[in-house]
Structures are given as C-alpha cells and as structure tokens.
Amino acid sequence: MAKKIKISLVRSTIRALPKQRATVRSLGLRKIGSSVEQEASPEILGMVRAVSHLVKVEELSNA
Numbered sequence: 001m002a003k004k005i006k007i008s009l010v011r012s013t014i015r016a017l018p019k020q021r022a023t024v025r026s027l028g029l030r031k032i033g034s035s036v037e038q039e040a041s042p043e044i045l046g047m048v049r050a051v052s053h054l055v056k057v058e059e060l061s062n063a
Contacts, residue, residue, distance in 0.1 A: 005058065006059075008055060024051055
C-alpha cells in the first residue's frame with residue numbers, strides 16, 4: 001500500500017500567483033484550515049513542493 005500524506009492549507013491564496021492558486025485547488029483544498037489525504041505519488045509531491053509556502057504536510061502512519 002502506498003504512503004499517505006495529509007495536506008492542510010495554512011496560508012491564504014489571495015496574493016499567490018494564479019498557477020499556485022490552481023495547484024491548491026487541484027489538491028482539493030478550498031479554505032484555510034481545510035485538509036485532504038492524498039497518496040504520496042511523485043505528482044502530488046511535486047504539487048506540494050510548488051505551494052510549500054501555503055500548506056503544511058504530515059505523513060500518516062499505516063495503523
């Protein structure tokens with residue numbers, strides 16, 4: 001089973017570039033404080049890296 005990560009939006013996208021706003025939306029995040037669980041695929045990790053200043057990432061344990 002693939003590793004999962006929890007991605008939370010912690011900063012506003014108001015001053016972010018349009019491309020970064022689109023990346024946040026495609027991750028499934030809408031409001032500050034919202035969270036989603038995604039598999040840690042290279043595509044998702046690249047998207048998280050592009051908006052790392054706006055999100056917080058936690059690795060979920062396989063319990």
